[in-house]
Amino acid sequence: THFGFETVKESEKQQKVHKVFENVAKDYDLMNDAMSLGIHRIWKDQFMCKLGPVENTKLLDVAGGTGDIAFRFLKYVNEYKIKNCHVTITDINAHMLDVGKTRSRQLNFSPDSIAWQEGNAEELPFQDNTFNAYTIAFGIRNCTRIDKVLSEAYRVLQPGGRFLCLEFSQLEIAAAQWIYDQYSFQVIPVLGQLLAGQWKPYQYLVESIRQFPKQETFKTMIEEAGFRQVSYENLTLGVVAIHSGFKL
Numbered sequence: 001t002h003f004g005f006e007t008v009k010e011s012e013k014q015q016k017v018h019k020v021f022e023n024v025a026k027d028y029d030l031m032n033d034a035m036s037l038g039i040h041r042i043w044k045d046q047f048m049c050k051l052g053p054v055e056n057t058k059l060l061d062v063a064g065g066t067g068d069i070a071f072r073f074l075k076y077v078n079e080y081k082i083k084n085c086h087v088t089i090t091d092i093n094a095h096m097l098d099v100g101k102t103r104s105r106q107l108n109f110s111p112d113s114i115a116w117q118e119g120n121a122e123e124l125p126f127q128d129n130t131f132n133a134y135t136i137a138f139g140i141r142n143c144t145r146i147d148k149v150l151s152e153a154y155r156v157l158q159p160g161g162r163f164l165c166l167e168f169s170q171l172e173i174a175a176a177q178w179i180y181d182q183y184s185f186q187v188i189p190v191l192g193q194l195l196a197g198q199w200k201p202y203q204y205l206v207e208s209i210r211q212f213p214k215q216e217t218f219k220t221m222i223e224e225a226g227f228r229q230v231s232y233e234n235l236t237l238g239v240v241a242i243h244s245g246f247k248l
């Protein structure tokens, strides 16, 4: 049946994505720096400023990988002495979480303020209305069903809770998009091969970026999941975008 076919295709994508991140887990942080020329750090800092944690923030960071977003959150609340905050990191890949746990110990974060939970963004292992903030950074485009990810985000957020997504997007200027495409398709897989000894995962990375919906389309999808006051902001001419919405 058509339905049966879809199911096979979906689980294939999930397995493929799983394998990609299993293969890259240990080189993941180095590769991020190499491919974005370090700029991903600035995007993530801006993402955290946009969240602007306050007292009692209970954050769920989905597809949290090796902890980049969660650690920024903890640094922010420690630096500004914001009380009673907690982050839960969830990721489908235990290898990525393991790298994150080691980093977390090296960075001396209190284990009381951080929890790690293996889980699928499309079927979160948490009860309804559990968190008041939800982040997903460079994760949603790897998921098979974006609509499921969004409805799950809505479900686990409390009323008043905020959804924030940082993801690669489309450039505002066509000529810039062309140059960026040349870089992506010709340089990134080569860097993957040279630095990490792997071509395929990095080719996949570039393809998944091109296939992800444009800013406006993605905004509509977030609204369709029930979120209100949905907006987005482009960073670096739209190389990435931050989408925001509230469960009201």
Ligand code: SAM
Residues within 6 Å of the ligand: 017, 021, 062, 063, 064, 065, 066, 067, 068, 069, 090, 091, 092, 093, 096, 119, 120, 121, 122, 136, 137, 138, 139, 142, 143, 144
């Ligand atoms: N958020 C981190 C960051 O910004 O550095 C990690 C981003 S990494 C590019 C994407 C992550 O998404 C990987 O760790 C991968 O295992 C995870 N992932 C892929 N599909 C997922 C799913 N369906 N549910 C949860 N995590 C998923």
